[in-house]
Amino acid sequence: MTEAIHLEDLTPGRRFAAGPVTITEAEIIDFATRYDPQPFHTDPGAAAAHPLFKGLAASGWHTAAISMPLVVQALGGLAGGIIGGGGELLWPRPVRPGDTLSVEVEVLEATPSRSRPDRGAAVLRIRTLNQHGEEVQVFSPRIVVPRRPGG
Amino acid sequence: MTEAIHLEDLTPGRRFAAGPVTITEAEIIDFATRYDPQPFHTDPGAAAAHPLFKGLAASGWHTAAISMPLVVQALGGLAGGIIGGGGELLWPRPVRPGDTLSVEVEVLEATPSRSRPDRGAAVLRIRTLNQHGEEVQVFSPRIVVPRRPGG
Numbered sequence: 001m002t003e004a005i006h007l008e009d010l011t012p013g014r015r016f017a018a019g020p021v022t023i024t025e026a027e028i029i030d031f032a033t034r035y036d037p038q039p040f041h042t043d044p045g046a047a048a049a050h051p052l053f054k055g056l057a058a059s060g061w062h063t064a065a066i067s068m069p070l071v072v073q074a075l076g077g078l079a080g081g082i083i084g085g086g087g088e089l090l091w092p093r094p095v096r097p098g099d100t101l102s103v104e105v106e107v108l109e110a111t112p113s114r115s116r117p118d119r120g121a122a123v124l125r126i127r128t129l130n131q132h133g134e135e136v137q138v139f140s141p142r143i144v145v146p147r148r149p150g151g
Numbered sequence: 152m153t154e155a156i157h158l159e160d161l162t163p164g165r166r167f168a169a170g171p172v173t174i175t176e177a178e179i180i181d182f183a184t185r186y187d188p189q190p191f192h193t194d195p196g197a198a199a200a201h202p203l204f205k206g207l208a209a210s211g212w213h214t215a216a217i218s219m220p221l222v223v224q225a226l227g228g229l230a231g232g233i234i235g236g237g238g239e240l241l242w243p244r245p246v247r248p249g250d251t252l253s254v255e256v257e258v259l260e261a262t263p264s265r266s267r268p269d270r271g272a273a274v275l276r277i278r279t280l281n282q283h284g285e286e287v288q289v290f291s292p293r294i295v296v297p298r299r300p301g302g
Contacts, residue, residue, distance in 0.1 A: 035216040037223055038232045052234060052295070060235065061216050065186040068212055072188055081189045083203060084211065086241035144203070
């Protein structure tokens with residue numbers, strides 16, 4: 001059994017990675033039909049004619065959703081799981097059918113709680129990259145992380 | 152046919168709303184199994200024993216995903232669709248099985264582009280509320296909005 005990752009292990013600059021996974025046109029349409037029903041996400045013809053997208057693009061929420069299992073995989077040893085209260089979420093460019101996405105997690109900061117000696121907070125930068133190494137999503141959440149018992 | 156909403160219609164303080172929808176335990180488990188596989192989202196027993204969640208909680212990405220069709224419904228008349236580059240995303244409290252969620256959209260600002268006379272940018276505050284009127288998600292995206300032709 002791998003030892004769990006605690007706050008003390010999250011030194012700023014430390015990186016974790018996972019992927020890649022490939023996203024298909026069928027998945028893009030399926031997710032968007034249910035969760036983001038707009039023609040540039042669900043209709044390849046309408047998307048091709050769209051002045052900004054010029055082709056089918058995944059919902060940003062789909063990019064977020066398929067990034068998360070990669071984050072769980074990358075940080076799988078995190079004690080207590082990955083629990084975030086949110087953060088800045090950016091989608092610098094669209095995800096297209098056939099794109100192959102990977103996740104890179106970097107620790108930006110990790111701070112013990114002043115009031116709760118058993119835990120602390122970490123700020124991560126989670127970049128989702130396509131097969132060209134281009135950022136398609138950058139999420140910077142603050143997460144709750146247990147301290148090592150007796151550490 | 153309802154006239155489309157353009158940048159000129161997005162006066163700061165204007166509000167749009169949609170919902171409610173009810174989220175079930177089966178949906179929470181199904182979404183998380185695929186997109187956020189962590190025990191407090193997929194296993195009611197493990198979730199009940201979790202010190203922070205104390206019961207099954209929806210993935211934040213699930214809250215985001217089920218909020219989006221409500222946003223599309225609320226802003227359905229937006230010319231060009233709802234296209235955002237991201238923003239601050241917060242999950243102040245968990246979503247539980249059986250919760251009934253609504254969305255309230257408020258226009259924070261709307262600014263014509265200096266370089267592109269046909270469009271502008273708006274900043275929205277999109278609050279997802281549960282049946283007690285409590286915020287379960289607050290997303291503040293910047294979106295691209297066409298100006299009214301000849302306006």
